[in-house]
Amino acid sequence: MAYTLIPGGVTTPAGFTAAGTHCGVRKNKEKKDLAMIYCEKPCGACAVYTQNLVKGAPILVTQRNIRQGRAQAVICNSGNANTCNEDGVQKANRMCELTAKALKIDTRDVIVASTGVIGQTLPIDPIAEGIPVLAASLSKEGGADAAEAIMTTDTVRKELAVEFSIGSATCRIGGMAKGSGMIHPNMATMLCFLTTDTDIHPELLDKALHEAVGQSFNMVSIDGDTSTNDMVSIMASGLAKNPKITDFGDGYQIFLCALKALCTALCKQVAKDGEGATKLLECRVTGAKSLPAAKTAAKSVICSSLVKAAMFGADANWGRVLCALGYAGTPIDVTGVGVAFESRAGRIQVCENGAGMDFDEEKAKQILLEDEILIDVTLKDGEAEATAYGCDLTYEYVKINGDYRT
The missing domain is CATH 3.10.20.340 (ArgJ beta chain, C-terminal domain)
Known part of the structure; x- marks a missing residue:
């Protein structure tokens, strides 16, 4: 199957913009700590989640939100995992509400994620102040800032894109990932946000994501610890205007091959940037x-x-x-x-x-x-x-x- 890995990230596919900023969750003002991805139209969406029985509040909220197979935005903070907190679900919901208000979309169309220290109360005020700033600064050039904002102990941004053809249409998948420690096979064990402009039925999108993850992110281990928070999500805008993928035919196989290639490349970036790693x-x-x-x-x-x-x-x-x-x-x-x-x-x-x-x-x-x-x-x-x-x-x-x- 023909595909080409290209420089880029979550804003490479048609319809997507992104932004990243420092809002104040992290004390170090030089480190971005809040990221947003947005699509100009509602997307088909799905995700694969950690198998750790202790799950961060954002996982529970995202599972509920995209159960209908649709999303339009991602909001993610670093510096605090919002896990094992009495008010965790309430604050994850609040992040979705604030994002929806800033973007004028449905609250249920928001994927929410958090990464960082477990068991510390998530400060919501800086996030509430940062979300409108992100919404106002969304751009096609904002993918790198978003990729930086989800980093914790990572030493480098992890982002890439892949390009391929379905019929006469050029399609792209873009991605950004974070992960350096607490990484062990048992999906998902890191955060990865994928976007694509491919027109594909949500059920087939879900099938492709699970298969690609099984051969890539589920085959990564840094330290044997399966994280509490992490997931791989994907949103598909359909703006490439390819013949819609509705079965397991040639179009699906091309898409799956490209998705596997991108996920494998990103998971190798995660593995190479393992905490303290040299190899x-x-x-x-x-x-x-x-x-x-x-x-x-x-x-x-x-x-x-x-x-x-x-x-x-x-x-x-x-x-x-x-x-x-x-x-x-x-x-x-x-x-x-x-x-x-x-x-x-x-x-x-x-x-x-x-x-x-x-x-x-x-x-x-x-x-x-x-x-x-x-x-x-x-x-x-x-x-x-x-x-x-x-x-x-x-x-x-x-x-x-x-x-x-x-």
């Missing part, structure tokens, strides 16, 4: 007996603290990879396992048929000193494959999380 890790498992088995094995390797620490130290300790495969919870033929490490510096096979082999330790070290590393696991159990994404485990991770709240 993006990918674990590709091939030859598994089933897709669930491949996913389970790949996640187990990426989640292993020992593997992550070894990658930080550029130590080709392949035994830790086999150990993670062994406790993954899916049966594998251990005597058929192969492991190789690969990066821009080259590739080296370190294990074959479940046993170690002679390899050049110095070459392996040079490969593992790069900032993007592939752990390539081959099995002899079947034809299925999957890839998981993560990062190394560093001293800095402990430092960041040791005083995150204070």
Whole structure:
């Protein structure tokens, strides 16, 4: 399927504008803390949510608001998660009401999100003052400010877009994401807001989002902690004027392929920016007996603290990879396992048929000193494959999380 990843973000598709500002939720005035995305017309909309039983109030409100498959705006603050607060739902509702009033839209057409510290009361007054400012400053150029405003411990903005054709129409999907810590596979474990001008039936939009998330964001792990607040949402304006996607035919397959590509690119940005991380890790498992088995094995390797620490130290300790495969919870033929490490510096096979082999330790070290590393696991159990994404485990991770709240 033909698609092109392009620079851009949530304002790249037709009909969408955005803005970001500092309103005062965060004490640091140099950090933006309130973001808004708006579409000129009501959109088809859906979302995928965290599976943590403790859910932030914005999740509960958004679930209710877009149950009818429609939305027109997103409002999101950083610096406070609005989770485990007695008045959380009330304040999430208030954020929707204020946004709706400023944009002159229905309150139920607002997706609301919050990210930051859990268990602290969300100050609503600065948000009430900031929302009209955002509404007045919405623009096609405001996507970068919005992407910055949802950051917490992130060190870089995460935004991208993809372009493709359906019939004679050019369609686009744009996205922005945040995520650096408290990230573990079990949707959604970060915030990601997607927009598209593709004309697609809401039920098919929902189907495509779930499939794309299953192969991308659900395959990311930074630290094994599933967040309380997070979700991936998408709004579709239909302004590309493509032949409307109403079945699982060619148009749907093109859209799905492009959506998967964008979600995968964004989730790799999240993984690479893990708290304290110096390296993006990918674990590709091939030859598994089933897709669930491949996913389970790949996640187990990426989640292993020992593997992550070894990658930080550029130590080709392949035994830790086999150990993670062994406790993954899916049966594998251990005597058929192969492991190789690969990066821009080259590739080296370190294990074959479940046993170690002679390899050049110095070459392996040079490969593992790069900032993007592939752990390539081959099995002899079947034809299925999957890839998981993560990062190394560093001293800095402990430092960041040791005083995150204070």
